[in-house]
Amino acid sequence: MSFLQLGNGFKKIHYGGQTVKESHRKSLTWKFKMNERSTTKGFVKFFGTGGARFVVSTQLRSTAGILLRYLNTNLYIDPGPGALVRIHAAKERFNLTHLDGIILTHKHLDHSNDVNVMIEAMTEGGFKKRGVLFCPQDALDDDPVVRKYVMKNLDGVQTLREGERYSIKDITFSTPVRHVHPVETYGIKFLLNKTISLIADTRYFEQLPEFYSCDCLIANVLRKKPIEENDVIAHLSIEDFARIVTQIKPEVAIMTHFGMAMIREKPYLLAEQLKEETGIDIIAAYDGMRWNF
Ligand SMILES: [Zn+2]
DSSP: OEEEEOTTSEEEEEETTEEEEEEOGGGGSSSOOGGGTTTOSEEEEESOOBOSHHHHHHOSSOOOOEEEEETTEEEEEOOOTTHHHHHHHOSSOOOGGGOOEEEOSOOOHHHHTTHHHHHHHHTTTTTSOOOEEEEEGGGTSSSOSSOHHHHTTSSEEEEEOTTEEEEETTEEEEEOOBOSSSSOOBOEEEESSSEEEEEOSOOOOTTHHHHTOOSEEEEEOOBSSOOOTTOSOOOOBHHHHHHHHHHHOOSEEEEEOBOHHHHHTOHHHHHHHHHHHHOSEEEEOOTTOEEEO
8 A cells, every 4th residue: 555645635646456535534624713812722622411321322412522722732531431432533633643641530331432442543453552541550451441452552641549630741730639430540730831730530529629629621411409417429410510510610610521400491591591590601511612812
């Protein structure tokens, strides 16, 4: 096989006796648009805004997770089922070999299912050693979600621990507290031009808002109904989210990772209502949403 670059966004590829044209525009669209360059330093792209098993199996919303770009650094967070496919299907194309790392907040399937194929994509099928994986130790120990032979292609693996701080190129972040969730789980506090907190799956607990003080908040709000004291479900409800937002008072608060009942209630309506009640800019994320900061 040989390549011939053409000036019009296509390259000619020779397979044996055949010659085909293939688009290589993908690599050109990773940059900010001209008018965004002066005002924004980064963005969060929501490839998926669904969570929990019914939404995973029906794909009522995508469960692909999110991409964070800051300056020249790209991190993918929680590549759930469909991440690889959704990224390639998106109108605004992203080249996965430009990823610097992947974060798993925890090992549940709706957060980690595509991690192996994403590492393969980041490392060009394992031929280029590249990228760092950040994840809790229990994602690698008992019942691991990352294959050993895939992990070998990474530049490094860093295990997330309570109260630690991590850096990768332009991005620094901390994992302030271990969450109340059936497996080892951490939220992320990104220390960028703004502080952006990402509260991953957890049951609400009293000190939770204090750990995530920030300018901008992203939270996994899976539930419509509040969770009872003895309920086995360990997720935030819309009520918990309201409590967190009123305490932190961020510039903007984005809800994502919706379960079935939340989707039925139309998250944008709940966001509007909450915005009125709290006076804070509340956004319900939707699949494909890009939020610049
Ligand atoms: Zn979970």
